[in-house]
Amino acid sequence: MTLFGLDETRVSELIAGVRGGMPVDALATAGEVFARAAWSGIAEPGDGTAGLLVASLGASVALTAILEAWSPVRIGALVRDVLADEPGAPDVVFATSPSSDHTEADADTSAELEQALDAGLQRWRPRLNSGDVIRSLQQAARVDARLLLATDTLWPAAIDDLEQHAPLALWWRGVPGALAALPNSIALVGARAATGYGEHIAMEASAGLVDRGFAVVSGAAYGIDGMAHRAALASDGMTLAFLAGGVDRFYPSGHDSLLTRIVAAGAVISELPCGAAPTKWRFLQRNRLIAAASAATIVLEAGWRSGSLNTAGHASALGRPLGAVPGPITSPTSAGCHRLIREFAAVCVTNPTEMAELVGERSIQVPLDFCDTDAGPGPIPRTSDQVRVFDALSGRTPRTVADLSRRAGLSTSAVRGALGGLDLDGAAQEREAGWVRRA
Incomplete structure (x- = not known):
């Protein structure tokens, strides 16, 4: 077996450093692990076409398909065969026009699938570089990062609710107990430009939730996120940070010491390989992981167009409970929280007890992009x-x-x-x- 021109022995050597002695079962051969690592850098986070392809054919076969320049027609036929043979396989999510003619409808679906695959191949092929994969694996081994697959015991099953938009693999640094704590975690998110009021609420909320046995999840940003992590650590609790770049390059750099402490007592997680730089797009996609991995999401302080509202939208779309902390009506940094409560029926929470009570409750559906709508005069949002x-x-x-x-x-x-x-x-x-x- 060869991948990227590397023989099986070389592939096994490279993945050994990022598996940490974890057993490789029949569903996660050396080639499959290596291919997952490669795909984490080839496809951008949330790429549904890549998710469908890998889920249908397996990461190794899917990687071979783009390395050998298979045509979209050939790949599409293989994907359709798998979906037809396996009732539990993911659905092909491509809209088609209603038609009483099943043959015509099937043809439309096939054409849309092949069109999506063709666009995907054009995105992925420029990133086919064995050197990049090798460097990311070597760097991960140097910083003691591990690669987590969906077949592993520690894989956070709640993330699978993202279906074909779920991460193809997760890179992480920290203690295994932190990943095991994710099912009993609550996400605390909010503004980077936090006020003293917001930071006080974050500190009280994080410490109170830790005292009640919850792990605290956030994004390690300045402001609310950082305070939530610090308070959890100060209370000897478990906290996890999801990053928008590789776990070897802590961002923001001002939180290097904080993230180092989180690695020692909790976990730092990313779907991007070591060496990957954070970008605005990746921050938005990172938010879906925070929402999916947590049992509930609380927005502590957020402006009218805060990125925290994007996390809230993902949480609601996934059926996770959503809470918001009210603030002074004169404070623009609480306008987003008030909007969640007023327009989207987020539960108003004011203390850790009320936040803990959210778990098990359902929240209404909030549009994922609602934080970019009805924002009054301003520039046209970019695609x-x-x-x-x-x-x-x-x-x-x-x-x-x-x-x-x-x-x-x-x-x-x-x-x-x-x-x-x-x-x-x-x-x-x-x-x-x-x-x-x-x-």
């Missing part, structure tokens, strides 16, 4: 492709469309389309050597 391309641009060094495609994880045609919008917006500018980000 997800524009966000990813803007993150990939440099303010100094011109970058070609091909380079941006690799960095953003998008096809070249999608990059060109996004650049057109950014150019009209005044956010990007084309130069002779490539595109740059405008100040």
Whole structure:
């Protein structure tokens, strides 16, 4: 068996450093583990097409398919065969027009699947680099990071509720007991620019929940997240941080010591391989993991358009209980919490006891993008492709469309389309050597 031109012995050596002596069962052969590690860097977080492909064919076969340049028609046929033969396999989530003719409907579904696979291949192929995979595995071994698969005992089963958008693997550093505590955890999220009021509430909430036996989950950002983690550690409790980049490069850098303490007593988790840089798009996708892994989500302090509301949207869409802490009506940093309570029926919670009572309750569905709607006058929101391309641009060094495609994880045609919008917006500018980000 070879993958990326590496023989089985070399593959086994590379994965040994990130499995920590964990047994490899029949469902997780050396090649499958290596392929999962590779896919974590090839596909962007939340890539549903990659999730469907890997779930249907297995990571190793799916990787072989793009390495050997299989056509979308061939891959689509294999995926459809698997889905037809296995009742428990994930559904192909592609909308089709109602039709009484099943043959025509099947043809429409096949065409949409092949179109999605074709777009996916254009996103993934620029990132096919064995050197990147080898470096990420070697770096993970150096920092004592581990690769967690869905077949492992410690895998947080609640994340599987994300279905084909679930992570293909998880990289983590810390103590195994922290991962085991996730089913009994509550996410505490909020504004980076937190007020003294917000930080006080975060400290009281985190300490109170830890005293009641809950683990505290957050994103390690400045403000509310950082205070929630610190209070949990100060109370000798369990806390876990989900990152938007590799677990070898702590972000924000100002929380390096905090994240080091979390590794010693809890866990730091990411779906991205070591060496991966955090981007705005990855922060938004990271939020879905915080919401999915926790039994409930509490927004402690958030502005009208805070990213914490994105986490709340994911929690609600997954059927997780959602709570919000009210603040002074004159404080813009609590406007998002008030909006959750008023418009989306989040449960108003004011102390750790009320937060603990949320577990087991149901919350209503909140649109995932509601934090970007009804926000009053302002710039037109960027599309997800524009966000990813803007993150990939440099303010100094011109970058070609091909380079941006690799960095953003998008096809070249999608990059060109996004650049057109950014150019009209005044956010990007084309130069002779490539595109740059405008100040």
